[in-house]
Amino acid sequence: MTTNPAEKKNYKQTLNLPQTQFPMEAKLVQNEPARLKTWQEEHLYKRLLTARAQSPKGKWVLHDGPPFANGDIHMGHVINKVLKDVIIRFRTMQGHQTPYVPGWDCHGLPIEHKIQQELGPKLREMSVVDVRKRCFEYAAKYVKVQSEQFQRLGILGEWGNPYLTMKPEYEADTLEVFARFVEAGLVYKQLKPVPWSVSNQTALADAELEYQDVTDTSIYVEFPASGLERVGTPFGLGPGDNLVFVVWTTTPWTLPANLAIAVNPDVQYALVRYHRDGVDRVGVVAADLIERVFKDRVSKFETIKTFEGAQLVEAVYQHPFVDRRGKIVAADYVTTTDGTGLVHTAPGHGEEDYETGVRVGLDVYSPVRADGKFDDTVSEWLRGKTVWEANPIITNRLREKGVLLGEEKITHSYPHDWRSKKPIIFRATEQWFVAMNKPFSAGSKVSGGATLRGLAKQAVEQTDFVPDWGKHRIGGMLDSRPDWCISRQRAWGLPIPVFYNEAGEALLTPQSVRAVARHFRERGADSWFTDEPDELLGADFRYPPGFSAGKLRKEKDIFDVWFESGSSWHAVLQCRSYLKFPADLYLEGSDQHRGWFQLSLLPALGATGQAPFKQVLTHGFVVKPDGKKVSKSDPEYVTATKEIETHGADLLRLWTCSVDFEGDIPTSPKVIKEFGDKYRKIRNTLRYLLSNLYDFNPATDAQEIPPNSLDGWALHQLDALVRDVTEAYDKYVLHRAFRLLHDFCAVQISAVYGNAMKDRLYCEVPNAPLRRRSQTVMHKTVVALVKLLAPMLVFTADEAWEHIRHKPADDRELQTVHMALLPTASDSSPTDDQLQEWKLLMELRDSALAQLDALKKEVGLNKALDAEVIYQVEDDALRRKLEAYGVDLADLVGAGFHSFAEKSDKAGPAVTVKVVDRRTTYQACARSWKRRPDVGTDAEYPDLTARDAQAVRSLK
């Protein structure tokens, strides 16, 4: 039984052991850049567009939402761009032509701030145009940085010609969208309170506010009721009862602008009789706050009635020191956490107050000038005083009038100007709006009568949202959103092209906007700050009555940056003829329901009546492994650029595809590092398949695959994989596609099929039909697998593709897998009987493996090749069915030999399997290591099985 070692080594040389140049170690970080360079040099993106130009599948367009051109890319960018790229590549492989134009949002406050910081005091000496030039350079720099980082991820697109919101043609195209809004009659100007810096005499954006805790004097003020119809008479009060509404405010200076008092209609209010300063009064306050309002302020107080806030609405009061009456109005933001439950409302001095004011039709009254001093519309004793001076003056005045119920120091968080560190005020200024509820005018593209809100609601209904709750989310936001304020008081943005005559009347017509657009297209938006109105409008502009060339003043405001990015459907999809409108898909983070999705929908509807997208896909946000928000200082923070340089783009891509992106995405450097195991499993499976195909050419070697064989089973598994993965991609359930692919590699190929095929692949003569049959299946498998993986693992799939020898006829001319079409599943499906048979076979496999494990523990049987599997079958028909599988019956568990036996026990299943230790019964073959009864039957090779003896002989 002993074999001479030299001879043993000799036998090894007679085997067909796997061979491949496809390395086990990916070295992604080193190798990806070279592959990327090849794609760029070979113009892969352009060639794909050309190749699909005549495709019957037609064009499919994903429209890119523009990231902000600021800083390095982070994991949010990685997830977003990878998902886009994977989906686009899938559509390409389905046969669509898929032009993809990436873009950047270039204007806006963050960049302007960076430049302001860089310039410091020099800023004041510079012209707007010079500041804008600096901003432009800054944005351009980060467009370049991010572009390179995105490309490093393997994102394919028109990187040589992206869309930038700061390019002159984009600016002009945005103005065309604005012109259509003007045409539709939806643009109007109105006062609106904005955060205002008195020290710098300028409006501030939310991002320029810094909240600091300050101590202020808050006051409780009695507003006398004017008439008792609503609350007095119904509760039995008479004129002598002195009914007052008690309000609380931390900003007494806003009292001159008080136009209403807000109450919550669902909150309980009370009538409280109290005595103060020798006068009996009845006050209205929220029931929950009676103690807080009256305790220690009045000698005694008693509740005489409680009722719902709704009862108060429409009641009238007299302003305590202005000759003006106001009404009680309903507002659901009123709470009973502090104050009195009755909220002093000055629409010119607060956001909520403003919205309430607009809702109930109040003036936006703001008697404060830019320098923070009162104007002449207020009482004489306040005129010219600053709002800070006014606080004590007003408080004293109220005390003198006998309507000051109380004073109280409070510490609260109050917004401050981040530059001057001084508290800000809310002050109404003129702003431009797009109306949500105004019917379109007759001349517009949209039929009259419709409103923007109505159209938007309808469009949302007709759009496919993934996940579907996006529809409710954006729908709810559309219900409650106020008119769109499109003006900003900044420098770095697109100027709103409005002119004013000496009377202050605005020149804003579709023609005037288009005239400026023409100028911008030539000279860029910077020209707004350098050129004269008549130059901007052009020589052939026909001035409407009341306006003339020499006497115009330019608007100072710029557009909300959302108006620019929200016009990209026009500037990009419509203005680039090779794209299409509407887009097939918009894909962004779920924060864009309020942002880009909504603010693209509104302009598109306003200008065309049509939504810019057919489908909207959203993804969640990166969080820490514990599900909480990440910040840059967390150890779990993943620095995208660093991860790419540590693990390679393919790993990050695959990881992105493995998570359910609909919700939060837990991430950490550790999570990503450990994910490398999944990548390696897939890579090694590909390597194993490739290595067994080194001498296989399907054109000459392919075999028919009988269904009743492990090859047949494997082919069916592959068919199912192709179908399921394609469907998962198609529905954008990428994590399912990933899981299917990974598990197929780990289970179907690595554990089951690949393992079972080893004996025949290695030991049969190269041309043996059994070996060629398995290679036929493996070849089909590796081709399909690489194609299915290609959208995710762009580098690895491309690399593996190069190692597939003898590609199928349709793919032979393709330099890269990325030009290929998806694999198709065979059109014939196995019969139910066949499926049952395979299922039985796998059950028998499980049973045999369990017995092998038991034998290992009991008698030290470590190698399945030393065992025999005996199939105990009840009836001959079943036996014949199983016999057709031949050596598969032993190989599927790696046994040396298999045989059949009568089933002694008639009870139980029709077939059982028994595993027997043959170490002392049969001799082990020196070549195949199988223990079989036929080892020793060949006279020439007594240490081999008949099959191996024959093989060695034929190889001589």
Add this chain to the structure above:
RNA sequence: GGGCUCGUAGCUCAGUUGGUUAGAGCGCGUCCCUGAUAAGGACGAGGUCACAAGUUCGAAUCUUGUCGGGCCCA
């Protein structure tokens, strides 16, 4: 505080219209192989399905509430 949303093994995910002992892969542990070898295989241990109440013969699945996240507002 409001709108939307999520919560199944250490991790990533399955769990059909409510129906036997809740599944998979990875990881982990133990073992095997050394002809996929910085690979490969087998077996095993892991879960009060966030919590509580309710509907039901029966709930991870339906209802309500609580707790804890996330996004967007206030």
